[in-house]
Amino acid sequence: MLKRSRVCGVLPLLALGALTSAAIAQADVPPCPAAPAGYDAALWQKAWQLHHAALVVDTHVDTTTRILDIDFDMGHRADTGHFDLARAKEGGLDAVFFSIYVDSRFYGDEAALFANPPATINDDWLRPAEPGAANGSARRALDMIDGLLRTAARYPDQMVTCSSVAELRAAVGDHKHAALMGIEGGHAIEGDLGLLRLFAKLGVRYMTLTHTNHNEFADSCAPAAPRWGGLNRLGVKVVEEMNRLGMMVDVSHVSDATFFDVLAVSTAPVICSHSSMRALCPHPRNITDEMLRALAAKDGVVMINYNCGFVDADYAKNRNSREATRRIHEKAARDKFAEGSAELREALAKLDARMPAVERPPLQKLVDHVLHAIEVGGPDHVGLGSDFDGVPCVPQELDDVTFLPRLTYQLLAAGQSEATIRKVLGENLLRVFGAVEQRAYALRGTAPRCNDPATDHLPRER
Numbered sequence: 001m002l003k004r005s006r007v008c009g010v011l012p013l014l015a016l017g018a019l020t021s022a023a024i025a026q027a028d029v030p031p032c033p034a035a036p037a038g039y040d041a042a043l044w045q046k047a048w049q050l051h052h053a054a055l056v057v058d059t060h061v062d063t064t065t066r067i068l069d070i071d072f073d074m075g076h077r078a079d080t081g082h083f084d085l086a087r088a089k090e091g092g093l094d095a096v097f098f099s100i101y102v103d104s105r106f107y108g109d110e111a112a113l114f115a116n117p118p119a120t121i122n123d124d125w126l127r128p129a130e131p132g133a134a135n136g137s138a139r140r141a142l143d144m145i146d147g148l149l150r151t152a153a154r155y156p157d158q159m160v161t162c163s164s165v166a167e168l169r170a171a172v173g174d175h176k177h178a179a180l181m182g183i184e185g186g187h188a189i190e191g192d193l194g195l196l197r198l199f200a201k202l203g204v205r206y207m208t209l210t211h212t213n214h215n216e217f218a219d220s221c222a223p224a225a226p227r228w229g230g231l232n233r234l235g236v237k238v239v240e241e242m243n244r245l246g247m248m249v250d251v252s253h254v255s256d257a258t259f260f261d262v263l264a265v266s267t268a269p270v271i272c273s274h275s276s277m278r279a280l281c282p283h284p285r286n287i288t289d290e291m292l293r294a295l296a297a298k299d300g301v302v303m304i305n306y307n308c309g310f311v312d313a314d315y316a317k318n319r320n321s322r323e324a325t326r327r328i329h330e331k332a333a334r335d336k337f338a339e340g341s342a343e344l345r346e347a348l349a350k351l352d353a354r355m356p357a358v359e360r361p362p363l364q365k366l367v368d369h370v371l372h373a374i375e376v377g378g379p380d381h382v383g384l385g386s387d388f389d390g391v392p393c394v395p396q397e398l399d400d401v402t403f404l405p406r407l408t409y410q411l412l413a414a415g416q417s418e419a420t421i422r423k424v425l426g427e428n429l430l431r432v433f434g435a436v437e438q439r440a441y442a443l444r445g446t447a448p449r450c451n452d453p454a455t456d457h458l459p460r461e462r
């Protein structure tokens with residue numbers, strides 16, 4: 001479906017009497033700005049038109065954390081962070097899966113919860129009384145959902161919450177931002193299949209099975225040693241239940257063993273909501289070519305992450321070494337001068353001047369990941385999952401969501417067809433989302449899975 005017929009520059013010359021409501025709606029289309037330095041003007045204009053006519057979807061935006069933690073109001077244009085509704089409109093981003101992100105420190109089994117409680121938590125009841133005794137994960141997820149719903153309630157003319165492909169397309173056709181939800185960190189369901197069903201009922205349409213922690217049913221890629229060796233029996237039921245509920249199973253953040261277990265178990269296509277290519281940047285959060293081929297063979301899609309540390313190995317190496325050195329110098333200054341003193345302030349300022357931040361990777365580094373994914377997985381299995389507002393660094397020329405048309409330009413400049421670019425910008429994700437909905441329809445009437453404490457934590461039967 002053509003989203004809307006946007007034009008670059010002035011509106012077409014229409015007789016006033018012939019103005020339709022659709023044509024009137026074009027009046028708020030942002031005019032095509034001058035081509036950025038070094039860009040070909042004609043190709044820029046073509047990219048602008050293509051980008052704004054395409055349906056553009058991003059499967060991972062963390063602005064929900066800003067809503068809760070700093071009371072961020074995304075209904076007003078801001079000059080901090082990567083995303084708000086005004087900037088999304090300017091950047092032609094039509095639909096977003098907002099991350100219902102639950103930090104691993106909310107997970108009751110983690111000793112880290114006690115050693116290092118999140119700075120933003122003020123409520124004592126969120127903290128377990130003793131290690132392993134309680135878990136604030138589901139509550140945090142509910143607060144995240146409430147934060148997004150409160151925002152949607154305030155700005156009904158700008159955004160609408162959606163939980164299906166049809167609702168998403170209708171919202172975009174109605175010139176409103178389509179807001180969807182995906183849980184990040186399967187510990188949000190606290191190992192409870194009933195909670196998974198309730199989150200689905202609230203409109204959550206994907207779940208990243210883990211974050212940086214192993215949980216009750218699946219292993220993450222972050223810890224050095226596995227806990228289950230992939231999915232355990234509860235993990236199998238979680239995936240099966242997500243298939244039944246029409247929730248996309250998200251394998252970003254999981255261990256490689258969990259990844260392949262999920263592909264073996266799921267009867268619907270699977271997504272990587274925000275991961276890049278390990279062949280170009282060897283980080284465990286990225287997926288290998290073999291994993292991408294397996295994902296594509298099940299008609300899934302990898303949504304490329306913009307995080308500097310995931311797209312450019314040199315950046316990651318230089319940043320880590322700079323931070324390690326800076327920490328040593330900063331500690332020496334803090335040991336020498338009193339906290340809050342003018343001497344300490346001066347010493348830290350000098351340190352900053354002597355050790356400037358590592359230069360961000362060029363946009364081309366990110367484009368290379370998209371092109372590699374298209375080459376290895378095929379044009380039907382690639383999309384965009386920015387991680388906006390969830391990462392400290394995004395590539396040059398992509399400072400926030402308003403810069404997105406430049407990505408479309410670079411894909412055109414690299415020789416990609418308009419059809420492929422439309423798929424990458426959103427249509428691939430919508431195809432997979434639709435297939436997951438169809439699978440749920442086929443499974444209607446099947447019995448919901450239930451927890452069984454006696455067997456849930458046994459190894460998966462292979």
Ligand SMILES: [Zn+2]
Nearest residue numbers: 184253274390
């Ligand atoms: Zn993430």
